Amino acid sequence: MLKGIGVSGGYGMGHAVVVKRADLSYVKKEECHPDTEHRRFSEALECFYNRNTELAKSVKDTLGEKESEIITGHVMIMKDPYMLSEINKKIDEGKCAEEALEEVCDSFIDMLSSANDEFTVQRAVDVRDIKTEILSLLTGAEQVDVSNLKEGTVLVAHELTPSMTAGIDRKKVVGIITELGSGTSHAAILARAMEIPAVLGAPDATKEIKSDDIVVADGNSGDVIINPDADKKELYTRKKIEYIERRKALLRFKGMPTRTKDGIKADLFCNIGTADDAETVAKYDGEGIGLFRTEFLFMDRSGVPDENEQFEAYKKVLLVMKEKPVIIRTLDIGGDKDIPYLGLTKEENPFLGFRAVRYCLKHTEIFKTQLKALVRASGYGKLSIMIPLVTGVEELREVRKMVEDIMRELEKQSVPYDKDLKVGVMIETPSAAIIADILAGEADFFSIGTNDLTGYTLAVDRGNANVAYLYSVFAPSVLRTIKNIISEAKRAGIPVGMCGEAAADPMLIPLLISFGLDEFSVSASSVLSTRREISRWDKARADEIANRIMELKTERDVVEALGKIVNDTV
Amino acid sequence: MVSKKLTVRNPQGFHMRPAMNFANAMGKYSCEVFIKSNGAETNGKSIMNLIAAGIKCGTDIEIVCSGEQEKEALDEAVSMVESGFGE
Known part of the structure; x- marks a missing residue:
């Protein structure tokens, strides 16, 4: 059993799909042609803007305004004129697009994470997520396609970026387990809005869990059970049914007046x-x-x-x-x-x-x-x-x-x-x-x-x-x-x-x-x-x-x- | 070069949206825009620099514009900060 932080309630039991960390390494070319690198960078950027703008729209429709702002925030950051001009400057100097992007993002990450307020430090995480996403576009690293999973999947990853989380198909994914993150992570906010049980911050999850293992993500306690025996399976199936029933029963009280059984108003x-x-x-x-x-x-x-x-x-x-x-x-x-x-x-x-x-x-x-x-x-x-x-x-x-x-x-x-x-x-x-x-x-x-x-x-x-x-x-x-x-x-x-x-x-x-x-x-x-x-x-x-x-x-x-x-x- | 001293008054200071609105507005001008606060100088055309500077409500700042259209840029910058970025 692994122990993480339950950040989105409920019980998710299903087949694990372990998402390997994308290989974002690249060869630092000695001689880069600025024209080629500018073109590569702007193509990747274009793709990043389009993908996230689209995603923000669908998140706004399905989950809400506040949740979609997490995604639009990423687009805003990557439209920062100063940041873009710094990257382009480095490309002009003969650096390849990957290196230019990485150097500029890293300097921002350093600057932001040394701040002493939570809000600013969170932006460092945003820049890191953005860097990962654009680097994978540039290197052509295999994109984890979380939208195309089998029904009953428990997604296991080192870390989920907001755009990956928002791209999850709610009908297919029944649980989320990650090694990094906490209750205030963007991924946690999105998982709650999507009502997918999630355990974040479970150390070594991607090592301990193999794809196609049966796993349970207990989003209430933060427990992760790998290959549960028959008894445990039954226990969690029951817990899951009860949880869903309880939630449904609770929703009946929405819009109702508050009063005692004999009608006394409170x-x-x-x-x-x-x-x-x-x-x-x-x-x-x-x-x-x-x-x-x-x-x-x-x-x-x-x-x-x-x-x-x-x-x-x-x-x-x-x-x-x-x-x-x-x-x-x-x-x-x-x-x-x-x-x-x-x-x-x-x-x-x-x-x-x-x-x-x-x-x-x-x-x-x-x-x-x-x-x-x-x-x-x-x-x-x-x-x-x-x-x-x-x-x-x-x-x-x-x-x-x-x-x-x-x-x-x-x-x-x-x-x-x-x-x-x-x-x-x-x-x-x-x-x-x-x-x-x-x-x-x-x-x-x-x-x-x-x-x-x-x-x-x-x-x-x-x-x-x-x-x-x-x-x-x-x-x-x-x-x-x-x-x-x-x-x-x-x-x-x-x-x-x-x-x-x-x-x-x-x-x-x-x-x-x-x-x-x-x-x-x-x-x-x-x-x-x-x-x-x-x-x-x-x-x-x-x-x-x-x-x-x-x-x-x-x-x-x-x-x-x-x-x-x-x-x-x- | 023109400049003006003032105090940031909106509750959130230079958070995401104010920083974005400000940097985008300043991006229209070709002059340089800097914000001096707590002894540091921040590029007023950069969303991320503005956020990293952590300029909070109640901070005294000086906006400095230098170059073409510096007066117009300063006027717009000052009115944005004074209006609390329309928040």
């Missing part, structure tokens, strides 16, 4: 990290945004984004979401999230230190800029502001006063904004949870941040392997805390949501229904499964389960009992 929102993610939310059927983390706007740059830039980003999300609710969390830095130019000092206990709203209330110039951008953006949709790491009602009052001052200021300048703009609290500290009744009296809404709330309640750093076993949202202390927060919100008549990973947990969902959670905010890819889980329970049954569970005394008992209930309920 809001199903998404957590996002960048303004662009808003489009994904719409695609995955999210009904709003329950958490927009604004940190990304402040990262990977040398200074604080100004009011207009922030305004544009917030406005963009609101416009994409078209009047659906959007909850934007104010700057949540510190702890494990550092932004160098903000000059945060290293702390003994960063999680108990100068972070989130504490930082913002001390650096009011930065905070005011963000709040002003938010208030201005509120005129373009249904925006709510959420304050992270609140421990006392004073923090909420202070922020609200700042928001009201900004509103008055904008009023004077006749700048439009939403007079009904809501200001809510993220409940993620034990302190906020314990005084939920006090906070509920003044906040417009609550959103429970289960990740930090669980960590703080249990005093556990889940990154610390020695204590991580204690970290569980099912600990009785955490469950009681969540229940208290929700009931205090209900008593005060304000909406309460949850924006941690736990909101999508099938085992927690019946409890949340019983407690009366109004809004579930999950990652875009969990929308349909969460909607299905919510539809499985009616209030009476959820209450019955909650009553039983809340009497249990240990986390283990809770998990055992809930696991049994959830699995036994059809």
Whole structure:
């Protein structure tokens, strides 16, 4: 068995076709005729443009705009006037087309891969892919034709370029295994869009696997099984059928309202990290945004984004979401999230230190800029502001006063904004949870941040392997805390949501229904499964389960009992 | 030679599309176009050089054009950067 990274879910079992690395070697000719080499190069280039432009078109039609941009990006790079003139210069100097191309591409690859941001380093991979493709055109190296494979093929390769991946016939190829690549590779993005199970980064795959071996690519776990025995074959056949059934069943929930079995409506929102993610939310059927983390706007740059830039980003999300609710969390830095130019000092206990709203209330110039951008953006949709790491009602009052001052200021300048703009609290500290009744009296809404709330309640750093076993949202202390927060919100008549990973947990969902959670905010890819889980329970049954569970005394008992209930309920 | 100092304002800086739009626009002029940033000089007609330069939002740059139509080139370059490349 080989182990790689499962990057595209599902199970692919079939006959292996091992793609040998193309031999791209060439003889460096001493005397090249520039005219001949120019002609060879421009012919190869022409062929490259045509092939990829065509491919981009078909990818756009079958997979989508974003996926096709991977391919059009390659065409753009190879149209770079400077790059082309450098190559032509070398050909003029008497180098053959291959050498000229290779030298120029390599110098770009060096330059790009030494950058310190992911985006630029990715472009180095693009240039390498392009170089390989044009070199194979020039040398006439055997092109791997991935479009013409037998049905039931598992493609095994050292590495797949985006254009090779996009050229794969989805009806024929049931799985992909490569030695290089990871979840963020272009090949991974394309495999997911094509819904082909894929395992990338499986070392020695092209050596261990022979063509016509039977192989299984487990795109969930990253396992690769070579020549499975009868039992294993049966196991994976069953897993595959179940996986497909599950996916089909899930798709039935697309476009459906989110409600319990007995018709109680819940809001199903998404957590996002960048303004662009808003489009994904719409695609995955999210009904709003329950958490927009604004940190990304402040990262990977040398200074604080100004009011207009922030305004544009917030406005963009609101416009994409078209009047659906959007909850934007104010700057949540510190702890494990550092932004160098903000000059945060290293702390003994960063999680108990100068972070989130504490930082913002001390650096009011930065905070005011963000709040002003938010208030201005509120005129373009249904925006709510959420304050992270609140421990006392004073923090909420202070922020609200700042928001009201900004509103008055904008009023004077006749700048439009939403007079009904809501200001809510993220409940993620034990302190906020314990005084939920006090906070509920003044906040417009609550959103429970289960990740930090669980960590703080249990005093556990889940990154610390020695204590991580204690970290569980099912600990009785955490469950009681969540229940208290929700009931205090209900008593005060304000909406309460949850924006941690736990909101999508099938085992927690019946409890949340019983407690009366109004809004579930999950990652875009969990929308349909969460909607299905919510539809499985009616209030009476959820209450019955909650009553039983809340009497249990240990986390283990809770998990055992809930696991049994959830699995036994059809 | 003409030049102008300004600050990159679009959120993504010189990413793929801005770099392409910029290099293509500058390619129409026969003058040389350079961008000075963080002490380095980048060929403004090259998509890949612009990307490799890693010019991010908030970076102070100086655009330098020299040769035929240098004024027109500089005007267009400045308006592209100021408008955030129409992003």
